[in-house]
Amino acid sequence: MKMLHIASDYQANNRLLSPLMLAELEKLGQLTIVTRGRSMTDDERAAHIRQHDVLITGWGSSQTPSCIAQDRGQLKYICNFTGEMRGYVLPCHIEAGIPVTNWGDAPAHGIAEGAVALMFTVLQNFRPIGKLVEAGLWGGRTVLPMTLLRRLRVGIYGLGVIGRRFVELIEPFEPVLTGYDPYVSQDLWPASVRRVDSLDALFDNIDALVVHAGLSPETRHSVTAELLAKLPSDGVVINTARGGLIDQDALMAELRAGRLRAGLDVLDSPGFGDMLSMNDPARFYPNVVLSCHDAGLSSWPKRDELEFFHEIALDNLRRFRDGHPLRFFMDIDRYGRST
């Protein structure tokens, strides 16, 4: 099995192709890593790809040229190690019938746990309490909206693998859950979540909104100013999905006014992506926890083991080698709804 990875920059991403993972890939076949893909032409990259059985994509890899859809040469499978596809694989490759997979549910636990962590930090006001402590005071119980998840009315926007894992994690806390996701079949729908059939209905009787939807042209800015206005004073917004799902100007106006509380792992700031500009006053809002796309990451304690997404990629590469069905197969509908 001849495998290829084309890194956009001078070297491959060292988490995507970690030493442990490289050792596993060596057992499966021959891996070629081509670097500086960004300075090559489409035809040059296509020439490399056509000489290999498998193309490995993910963080730091070059976009696969569209001409591969017409002439794939020896290529039989694109294994995208990570989740996001748009920068690495095009719809035309999927429509041309090249098998493409991604990491499927590998990150679901980490992102769901990160959302839980953000939510608790906001509900218990640890940031504003910390500011009171630094100011020489002690505690904020008389001035802050201290909130237990128990009995809280939580609205969940998006119940894919991440949203459903989130539900499993918070069920023991006994919140009152409502959910909206038009794409999840009833047999996958969690029994503890009341289902509503519009985003507007989701906002009818909730204290907190948690966003686990995918970003697509359909969902962009779907959490509008009008919907945010339906949340009660001191209501909570948690977003570990994508910043573009929310009308960020409207959300920031609510946060600047102190009317809502938020835990935001992702943002939608023009020119900055998931960041705020260096002088943005929102960096100092006590009612906002900004976790900088770090929520749910794991770097400690160091463990001498593959990451979950590596295990899924290896499983798929073995399945490909053995002619078995691939997991987390990407069709054009799933591609369209994915971030």
Next chain:
Amino acid sequence: MKMLHIASDYQANNRLLSPLMLAELEKLGQLTIVTRGRSMTDDERAAHIRQHDVLITGWGSSQTPSCIAQDRGQLKYICNFTGEMRGYVLPCHIEAGIPVTNWGDAPAHGIAEGAVALMFTVLQNFRPIGKLVEAGLWGGRTVLPMTLLRRLRVGIYGLGVIGRRFVELIEPFEPVLTGYDPYVSQDLWPASVRRVDSLDALFDNIDALVVHAGLSPETRHSVTAELLAKLPSDGVVINTARGGLIDQDALMAELRAGRLRAGLDVLDSPGFGDMLSMNDPARFYPNVVLSCHDAGLSSWPKRDELEFFHEIALDNLRRFRDGHPLRFFMDIDRYGRST
């Protein structure tokens, strides 16, 4: 049924005897509230108590005089609405056979949820990330020990009702749990927690310590400098129980050095109790979240309903009226192990 409450100050604690609770008590009998108990003699307070069937104690109430143990008059039951007893009821009252109850497991969920919230905030480094954000940077993934609860080795010191509730709440996150509590019978021990028979053994292979023990002469300062030193670098200490359980000087030395991370809802500071002095540098340690005995409180959203501890007290008062067995009966062993 004649009920009495003696408030130490000019008025009764308005959470202990909330308007909703006062309305419920009126249905049960006649409640007399005596104020400024602290300016009365023991004999004056005893004279009031001897004319009533039930004495209600809890936050803000006066100590019950010891002479009530010898001559209780009409008194048949002391209903302590809250948890802590030592300031309101003496061992001699229990030894004299006066029935005494407290709130039992009422606060277990809130304290356990508060401990979960503190733990996640520390594991995900939201305070130091916030400080980086305020300094104009973005994110801390390359410099901070980002930790998921999944697969984390957590040691739980104390598995009473709060510790066991904590275990129920975190089980879905799939941590690796070890526990120490010599007082919990095997039939109550959670199946997911490996049991060890000494505090020293608890510290053998853990990444995080969570304290849910009661404070007693036996447990005071039981988490020693030597035990804390067994935690790995970047290890975590969570304490929502009592500050006095930990050798605070040793813990503060570890935190000042940045070797450990901590979430502390309670402290053991001479002269300050659960507080730090106004100028204590620990107020600024980024590796510490100080929640000021506020963790797990609930004040938002406002709900027009009794608190859990009121429901337990009402249930016990009805049981007393009807001659049924009381719940959370306090014997001298339980009193001795309680905070």
